[in-house]
Amino acid sequence: MIIAIDGPAASGKGTLAKRIAAHFGLAWLDTGLLYRAVARDVLAAGGDLEDVQAATAAAKSVNADSLDDSALRGPRAGDAASIVAKIPEVRAALLEYQRAFARQAGGAVLDGRDIGTVVCPDAPVKIFVTASDEARAMRRFLEHQSRGDSITYDELLADIRKRDARDRGRSAAPMHAADDAVHLDTTALDADQAFAAALRLIELASNKC
Ligand SMILES: Nc1ncnc2c1ncn2[C@@H]1O[C@H](COP(=O)(O)OP(=O)(O)O)[C@@H](O)[C@H]1O
Numbered sequence: 387m388i389i390a391i392d393g394p395a396a397s398g399k400g401t402l403a404k405r406i407a408a409h410f411g412l413a414w415l416d417t418g419l420l421y422r423a424v425a426r427d428v429l430a431a432g433g434d435l436e437d438v439q440a441a442t443a444a445a446k447s448v449n450a451d452s453l454d455d456s457a458l459r460g461p462r463a464g465d466a467a468s469i470v471a472k473i474p475e476v477r478a479a480l481l482e483y484q485r486a487f488a489r490q491a492g493g494a495v496l497d498g499r500d501i502g503t504v505v506c507p508d509a510p511v512k513i514f515v516t517a518s519d520e521a522r523a524m525r526r527f528l529e530h531q532s533r534g535d536s537i538t539y540d541e542l543l544a545d546i547r548k549r550d551a552r553d554r555g556r557s558a559a560p561m562h563a564a565d566d567a568v569h570l571d572t573t574a575l576d577a578d579q580a581f582a583a584a585l586r587l588i589e590l591a592s593n594k595c
């Protein structure tokens with residue numbers, strides 16, 4: 387079974403995807419880490435995030451074993467990722483890795499922005515996770531606070547709004563819910579409640595298959 391989970395920044399996609407994967411014994415890929423790693427590698431080489439050649443070269447050589455890097459979760463890494471993510475050649479270079487991951491025996495859960503629309507359009511279960519801007523900024527703020535990162539709630543609110551607009555507005559694989567995705571608004575749900583709601587949606591979707 388392939389489960390596609392998409393949604394805007396800090397909506398809780400990763401938390402949900404990880405838990406769903408563990409529950410069903412499926413592999414999990416946080417595809418945002420790929421874009422974060424490409425941005426990290428461009429900057430580490432002294433390059434410019436808007437440079438198509440440099441970003442494409444980084445995407446072609448990104449090492450999937452280098453995703454377990456806490457710097458990828460740093461306060462500026464999401465913004466940098468969304469700049470390289472606008473580049474069609476970068477997206478193309480990362481596509482086959484994601485599709486191969488999804489095809490693995492036993493199935494997989496992938497979370498990102500274009501899983502249900504581009505990476506796995508035939509996934510039998512698609513969930514588009516949302517939450518209010520303020521709830522998402524507060525969740526990210528608490529996360530950064532616990533890591534000791536110095537960034538304010540207001541900066542994070544501005545970051546997620548700017549990033550969402552960039553992700554929705556780009557021409558290559560813009561963020562939007564697939565026509566056959568179910569929507570899950572987690573604004574008023576804690577992580578346990580969001581997980582329980584997602585399990586119900588998966589059960590309903592599986593019964594339709
Ligand atoms: N339903 C929820 N209620 C409160 N906090 C949540 C919820 N879901 C996730 N979180 C927390 O919010 C932050 C962002 O969640 P995460 O799963 O990383 O979002 P995303 O993958 O969409 O960026 C994390 O610190 C996570 O622990």
Ligand SMILES: Nc1ccn([C@@H]2O[C@H](COP(=O)(O)OP(=O)(O)O)[C@@H](O)[C@H]2O)c(=O)n1
Nearest residue numbers: 395396417418419421467468471498499500
């Ligand atoms: N499938 C994906 C995943 C991420 N991305 C890009 O990568 C950035 C970081 O993604 P992420 O999922 O790690 O971000 P958060 O939602 O965790 O803040 C996003 O803002 C998108 O620009 C994408 O374009 N397509």
